[in-house]
Amino acid sequence: MNDDYLWDKSGPPDPEIKQLEEILGTLRYQPKPFEVPAPRRRSYFPLLAIAATLLIALLAGGIWLRVRTRDQVPQQQAAVPEKTPIIAPAVEEKTTPTPKPQKRLAPREQNVAVYHKRRNTPPALTQHDREEALAVKQQLMFALRLASEKLNLAHRKTQSMSPANQIKNQHRVG
């Protein structure tokens, strides 16, 4: 067997190998064109769909908030006069003589203004309410004092118990 011919086709050809080459050569690769696939274009459809969904959700949220705030403003405006009719007369007299032309505010500004007004003005009470509140306060203070005294008494009683009994009891329990 000619090893050189088998290895790199150099030297005199081996007749048997040559014959095998001829027979098996019929199975050799036949060149065929290879279609290199075109580079895939990145599809932006999913991204666009997500963006559109978010946009729609934001718009819907915005519209809902807007509608909700419009509904709340008249309720608050209506509630304010009911709670603030009783104001100290001295203060009212000072503020009323010079009526200024009121600037018309936008609904949102009106809402903010009402909120600040409600926060800054102290709750106005009648004389009767004040007296009642003072009486309740005195009763509460009395109840607190009474409870405190009772607690002190209980504390003193627990302290006055003899330590021998404690040990005895512990011993019994243990």
Place this chain on the structure above:
Amino acid sequence: MAATFDMLLTSPKETTERESAGPRVELVLVRAVLDGDREGFAQLYDLYAPLVHGILLARVPRAEVDDLVQDIFLHAYRKLHTLRDAAAFGPWIAMIARNRAVDFHRRSKETVEINDELRGSDMHDSKAAEILELIRNLPEAYRETLVLRLVEGMTGPEIAARTGLTAASVRVNLHRGMKLLRERLGFMEGL
């Protein structure tokens, strides 16, 4: 860039030069393809299709080989960015071809082989199919090397350079495989 490829591919092809130039050509072509040159991959296909064809022919039925060659190159084109060493394109695609052949046998049924044998109507073709079957029954280490040498007409140094095997092991595989094949061919003639 195309001119560079032509120069590399059409340079005088002494065996030793081909061995050293092979990976250099691969390197340039793979880098070009990764840079977006699709024509570079067509050249890689022309260079390596016989290797892939031979590897598959040693393992799967003839009727399936051509389609699998296309599939493998398509897969290689899509996964080329995962190839770490651009000069190792040959061993990489050879491994893809071997793995694809294993997958094929996992999925295929026994009837495929029978159809393949019935296909050979020509006398010469049936003789070739018979010898190929003998080669396929040789130990795995010899069959791929023998198919690449006797069917695809590649030389030992070319097989070594393309598959990434050492020249010594290719030489041993060729020698021992040929010896076994002769024995089996003699056994057939005796019948």
